[in-house]
Amino acid sequence: xxxxxxxxxxxxxxxxxxxxxxxxxxxxxxxxxxxxxxxxxxxxxxxxxxxxxxxxxxxxxxxxxxxxxxxxxxxxxxxxxxxxxxxxxxxxxxxxxxxxxxxxxxxxxxxxxxxxxxxxxxxxxxxxxxxxxxxxxxxxxxxxxxxxxxxxxxxxxxxxxxxxxxxxxxxxxxxxxxxxxxxxxxxxxxxxxxxxxxxxxxxxxxxxxxxxxxxxxxxxxxxxxxxxxxxxxxxxxxxxxxxxxxxxxxxxxxxxxxxxxxxxxxxxxxxxxxxx
Amino acid sequence: xxxxxxxxxxxxxxxxxxxxxxxxxxxxxxxxxxxxxxxxxxxxxxxxxxxxxxxxxxxxxxxxxxxxxxxxxxxxxxxxxxxxxxxxxxxxxxxxxxxxxxxxxxxxxxxxxxxxxxxxxxxxxxxxxxxxxxxxxxxxxxxxxxxxxxxxxxxxxxxxxxxxxxxxxxxxxxxxxxxxxxxxxxxxxxxxxxxxxxxxxxxxxxxxxxxxxxxxxxxxxxxxxxxxxxxxxxxxxxxxxxxxxxxxxxxxxxxxxxxxxxxxxxxxxxxxxxxxxxxxxxxxxxxxxxxxxxxxxxxxxxxxxxxxxxxxxxxxxxxxxxxxxxxxxxxxxxxxxxxxxxxxxxxxxxxxxxxxxxxxxxxxxxxxxxxxxxxxxxxxxxxxxxxxxxxxxxxxxxxxxxxxxxxxxxxxxxxxxxxxxxxxxxxxxxxxxxxxxxxxxxxxxxxxxxxxxxxxxxxxxxxxxxxx
Numbered sequence: 001x002x003x004x005x006x007x008x009x010x011x012x013x014x015x016x017x018x019x020x021x022x023x024x025x026x027x028x029x030x031x032x033x034x035x036x037x038x039x040x041x042x043x044x045x046x047x048x049x050x051x052x053x054x055x056x057x058x059x060x061x062x063x064x065x066x067x068x069x070x071x072x073x074x075x076x077x078x079x080x081x082x083x084x085x086x087x088x089x090x091x092x093x094x095x096x097x098x099x100x101x102x103x104x105x106x107x108x109x110x111x112x113x114x115x116x117x118x119x120x121x122x123x124x125x126x127x128x129x130x131x132x133x134x135x136x137x138x139x140x141x142x143x144x145x146x147x148x149x150x151x152x153x154x155x156x157x158x159x160x161x162x163x164x165x166x167x168x169x170x171x172x173x174x175x176x177x178x179x180x181x182x183x184x185x186x187x188x189x190x191x192x193x194x195x196x197x198x199x200x201x202x203x204x205x206x207x208x209x210x211x212x213x214x215x216x217x218x219x220x221x222x223x224x225x226x227x228x229x230x231x232x233x234x235x236x237x238x239x240x241x242x243x244x245x246x247x248x249x250x251x252x253x254x255x256x257x258x259x260x261x262x263x264x265x266x267x268x269x270x271x272x273x274x275x276x
Numbered sequence: 277x278x279x280x281x282x283x284x285x286x287x288x289x290x291x292x293x294x295x296x297x298x299x300x301x302x303x304x305x306x307x308x309x310x311x312x313x314x315x316x317x318x319x320x321x322x323x324x325x326x327x328x329x330x331x332x333x334x335x336x337x338x339x340x341x342x343x344x345x346x347x348x349x350x351x352x353x354x355x356x357x358x359x360x361x362x363x364x365x366x367x368x369x370x371x372x373x374x375x376x377x378x379x380x381x382x383x384x385x386x387x388x389x390x391x392x393x394x395x396x397x398x399x400x401x402x403x404x405x406x407x408x409x410x411x412x413x414x415x416x417x418x419x420x421x422x423x424x425x426x427x428x429x430x431x432x433x434x435x436x437x438x439x440x441x442x443x444x445x446x447x448x449x450x451x452x453x454x455x456x457x458x459x460x461x462x463x464x465x466x467x468x469x470x471x472x473x474x475x476x477x478x479x480x481x482x483x484x485x486x487x488x489x490x491x492x493x494x495x496x497x498x499x500x501x502x503x504x505x506x507x508x509x510x511x512x513x514x515x516x517x518x519x520x521x522x523x524x525x526x527x528x529x530x531x532x533x534x535x536x537x538x539x540x541x542x543x544x545x546x547x548x549x550x551x552x553x554x555x556x557x558x559x560x561x562x563x564x565x566x567x568x569x570x571x572x573x574x575x576x577x578x579x580x581x582x583x584x585x586x587x588x589x590x591x592x593x594x595x596x597x598x599x600x601x602x603x604x605x606x607x608x609x610x611x612x613x614x615x616x617x618x619x620x621x622x623x624x625x626x627x628x629x630x631x632x633x634x635x636x637x638x639x640x641x642x643x644x645x646x647x648x649x650x651x652x653x654x655x656x657x658x659x660x661x662x663x664x665x666x667x668x669x670x671x672x673x674x675x676x677x678x679x680x681x682x683x684x685x686x687x688x689x690x691x692x693x694x695x696x697x698x699x700x701x702x703x704x705x706x707x708x709x710x711x712x713x714x715x716x717x718x719x720x721x722x723x724x725x726x727x728x729x730x731x732x733x734x735x736x737x738x739x740x741x742x743x744x
Contacts, residue, residue, distance in 0.1 A: 078701035094714025107701030
C-alpha cells in the first residue's frame, strides 16, 4: 500500500471544476515530479492535499497511510507528517519566525501542553539553518513579512527541514528563484532526502524542468486540464523540455477526441491515459 | 505578577503603614449634591481651596450636558452611584460574593491568592505593601515623591496646589468636572530635575482601597531632564460593583524630561470607563502614553499630549479588545502648538463576538508650528461578522510646513493566514491566538515584561472558543 493514494479526485472552486478525477500514488522514499502548464490544476492538488478550505472536493478520495486524509483538519495532517512548501506563503505580522517555528515543531513532535525546550529548539534551528545556508537574521523577523521572493522560498524550505515531514509537497518552489538559489534550495532538499534514508517522499510540483537537474525524480507526471495525462521516468522531463507543453497538448486533444468517441483509453509505450 | 515577601518583613507590621488612621463619621448615600461634596472635602480635612474647587466643579458638572458624540452613555444614572465610601466600607465584600467567572479568570491567570481577594475588593494586599515600602525608601533618597493624591495634598500642599487642575480643568468636559468634584485617591508623582527613576513606578505596589476608587485623580510632575515610567493597573479583571469609573490624569513634562505612562486595564464588563488623560510637554520633552483597554462595558479614553514648546514629542500607543456587549472607543489627541514638534499615534483594536472597537483621534497643528511631524496609524482586526470597527480620525492642520501621515487598516483574520499556520501543525484556536498576538505585538513589546506576558495570556483567555 502506498503512503499516499489519490483516487479519482475531483475538486471545484466555486462553480469551476479544476481537478477532474486525478489519480496518483506516492510513497516515502520516492520523488515524484508533477509538471504541467499554468492552470492545469497542480497547485489545486497541492492545496487540497493540505486541506485548504477554499477548495471543495466533490468526488474521489485520498488515503494517507491507509486513512482518510480528507477527513482530517490541516493541522492534523501536518502533525501526521504531511507538509507543503507554498508557492505564495502568506505573512503573519507580529509573529516572529522563531516563535512560529518553535510552535510548529512542538506540534509536529507531539508536545501538547508545553513547547519544545528552548535550548533543544535553538540547537535544531541552528543546525538546519547552517545546512540550508540561511541567514540567521531571518528568524527574528516576522513570518514572511517583507521577505523577498527568494527569502520566502528559503523560509518554506527551512520549515520543511525543521518539521521533518514524511510526505512533502513542494509547490513551484523553484519559480521566481535565480539559478543559484535553485541550486541552494535543491542542495538542501537533497540533504534532507539523504538524511531521511527513505522515510520521506516528495511531490515536486514545477512548471519547468530546471529544478529536476538538481533534484532527481523517480517519476515524472504531467497534468493537463485537471487530469494526469502522462506518467514516466525522468526522461519524460527531458522530452518536455524539448517539445514543451504544446506537444502534450496536441496529443491530449487527439486523445480527448478518442475519449469522446470511445470512453476510457489506455495506451502502451509511454503510459498515457485519460479516464472518463 | 506574583509579589512575595522575600524580605523577611512582617507584613502585619506594615499593614496600614501609610494609611491615615482616622475613622470618619460619614453616612454613605447615593447621589450627588453640594452636601455630599462638602462632606467628602471635610472628611479628608482638605484645605479651603480644594473645597471651593470641588464645589465649583460640581456646579459645572450639573450644568454641562452629557457628551453625545461618542459611545452611548444614556444608561448612566448619576443618582444611583455612591460618590464616596469610607475606606472600611469598601472592603466589606466577601470572597463568596465575587462572581464565578472572575474567580475563574484569576485562576487561569495564576494570580496569587492574596491578590485575588484584593482585586476582587475582598481583602487587602499586604505582601506587596512591604515591597513597596522598600522601594519607597529608594525613591525618597532621590527626592521622588510617590503617594496617593490624598496624602500628597496633606503632605505637599504647595506642589499639589501649583499644578492640580492646570492640565485638565473642570470645564474641560462633564466627566472631568465630575472627577474634580468627587475625586479620591489616584497617584501623585513628583520627579526632581535630572532624576531618572530606573524602576517603573507601579501603582500596583501601592495599591490600597483608595487607589482603585472610581474617581481617581493622578498628577505627575517631571521636572527638567528627569525620567519616569509610571505603570497603572494590571491585567487581572478588576471586579467592582461600581458601574462608573471616571478618572483624571494630569501630567506635566518639563524641558528635556521624559515621561512614559502605561495603563493596562481590565474592568469588569458592567463598568463605564470614562477617563480624561492629558499631558503637557515643554521644550524637547517627551510624553509617551501606552494604553491597553480590555474589559468594561464602554471605554472612552483619548490620552492627549499638548506640545507647547519647540522640540516636544508625543507618542501614543493604544490597544483595545472588545468582546460581547462591549464598546471600546479609545484613541488619542496630539496638539502641536510649537514648531518642530513630533507625534506618533499607533492604535490597534480587536473586536470579537459582536463587540465594537475602534479609534477616535485628533491631530491638531496650530499655525506657526512649522517643521512639525505627525504620523497616525490605526489598525483594526475584526474576528467575526457580528463585530464592528469604527475609525474617526480628525485632522486640523493650520500650518503649511508640516509632515502628516495617516494610515488606517481594517482587516479580518484571513482564512489564508489560519490555513498557513494550521498547515504547520498549529491547532485552529492557537493559530487564531498567534494572529491576534502578532497584531498587538508592536504595543505589547513596549510593555514591561510581566505585563506583556500577562496581556498575552489575557488575550488568549478572551480568545477562548473563538474558533468553532
